[in-house]
Amino acid sequence: MSTPLFWRGVLMTPTLQFIALAVLAPVLTGCSYAGLVRPSVLKELNPRVAALVNELPNVDHPNNHLVAKIYALGGLSHAKAGRDGVMRAGIRVPKDQYIWEPAFIVMPHAGELELEFDNRDQAIHMAFLPSNGGRQLLYLPVHRRGTARITLDQPGLYWFGCPVANHAGRGMLGFIWVYGETPKEARLDRPPQPQPESD
């Protein structure tokens, strides 16, 4: 078989056109969008989800339908572990948005997390954070940075927020996802049991 024929054949099948588009997508639009063509994401493209996503831009203009911003608007970031074992991530407060950017921090496992906050807004904010021993409150004056180190030892979903003047209700609510398994010594002695929603 000859090379030209092969290429002609490729370009004629819709499936492979789609793959080519998927490969080009990151170049054209940035890497985050490439993930949208993953089968797990495409599987979620049901009418319910489409209706939700279509509604989001409408509600996300303060004083249009709501005053609030959407909690997830700031996006997601994975904390990276340093040589000292401490995981680190940065969070900005953009100007006039009342959001955390990113709003979701993923910790690959339980442990220590250092968060560097950068308040680029013209309003005062605070970060009210979960941590073992006691919650931490980090004061973030206008155009200032601040660092907090927290410890979370249990996999699960934690929240943080700005307690100033209901900024949390307006969109400054963020989440920390701690990934991980229950250690073997704390598990029940029994055959594996079916878990809801597990594949």
Add this chain to the structure above:
Amino acid sequence: MDAGLEGRAPSVVQGATYERLAKARAEPQNWLTYYGAYDGQRYSALDQIHSGNVKDLAVAWVFQHPPLGLVSTPVTYAFEATPIVVDGVLFMTGPDGYVWALDAANGKLLWQYHHAIPLDVPLCCGNVNRGVAVAEGKVFFVNVTGRLIALDATTGQPVWDKLFVDVRAGESATLAPLAVKDKVLVGSSGGEYGVRGHLDAFEINTGRHLWRRYTVPKPGEPGSKTWAGDAWARGGGTAWITGTYDADLDLVFWGTGNPGPDFDGSMRPGDNLYTNSVLALNPDDGSLQWHYQWTPHDVWDYDGVNENILFDQEGRMYLAHFDKNGYLFILDRMTGGFVSAIPFAAPLGEISIATPEKSVYSGRPRPQGRTSARVRPARRNGRMRLTAPEPGCPIPRWWSSAASSNPRPPNSARACRIGAARWRTAASPNRASS
């Protein structure tokens, strides 16, 4: 939030040795264990307050701690802890991972500890905690994710921390630990989530795990024939209330909760040992010395974890237990032998009571005719009516099977004639949750 926090408490717990805990009744100014003393009697020898002046009691101080931000199951966020008092310092837990040391005289916060609790912790029943144990300079508590945490009683700083449940399996923890000799004992919660209940013991000073005792036997172990198929693996029997202890017999008496699934017995034919039971355990290795089951094959969620109260009479050593099945049981606590069962409330069904003549489990003769608790579901408007086969007894509606409605207490706890005693009570059912 931390305004006025001293950050330090007087080092009163340093002197809380086992010898002192064992004689806690001799210190009526203190409340050193969950029940005030190992025997579970909750009796105070103080006489300053009595029936003549109790009406004059007034609030001296209030310590308040509202939920902050998002908490798991906020509707059940409640204080269920017994305060522990050691020489003027009060140790107390709140829901959602909080522990406080307060000046008992004025309520001033001396230190606070908070363990971060994830929002997604599976709580079968309530975001609650029942308090601390103190011993050897440390304050012990569990959080809902099932960590036993030892704090320095003076500073509130953690000394050691051990995970003993699996939240992925639906387990949690809510009880006040029990410090006995050089050990601290805890039990699991989550009986409505298809778990297998257990107790664990840790070494007081190091946190080393010493033993685990499952409350539901696996195939081949004693009692396993009271389960069918693989029902044991989700059999429940969680141990979510603190046990009592007899130093002379060196036995710990611990209650176990309902079998799982709770209202449907069809998946677990049999007596379902050791759910709804008292277990007499050797605290050194967790070995089972004897057991007694209050409600075999429970289909009412009677959840027989309630305390086992130790008392002596005429030279004999007894154990008393008021069960949610409506009977007060008296046992010989050396042997677990049955002494009597007296109804104190309207029983919700026919309970098979093990006596010296008849037993529901091996070792003693079987009862004539099997009279395990039965349920006759009659669906009306989506609700399941649990009916008591006992003639002449009220038929209370207990829990509704409709998930949206609230738990329903019996319409009235009317007197019901069973056996010799006839009692009337207006007591409401225990709404405490595991």
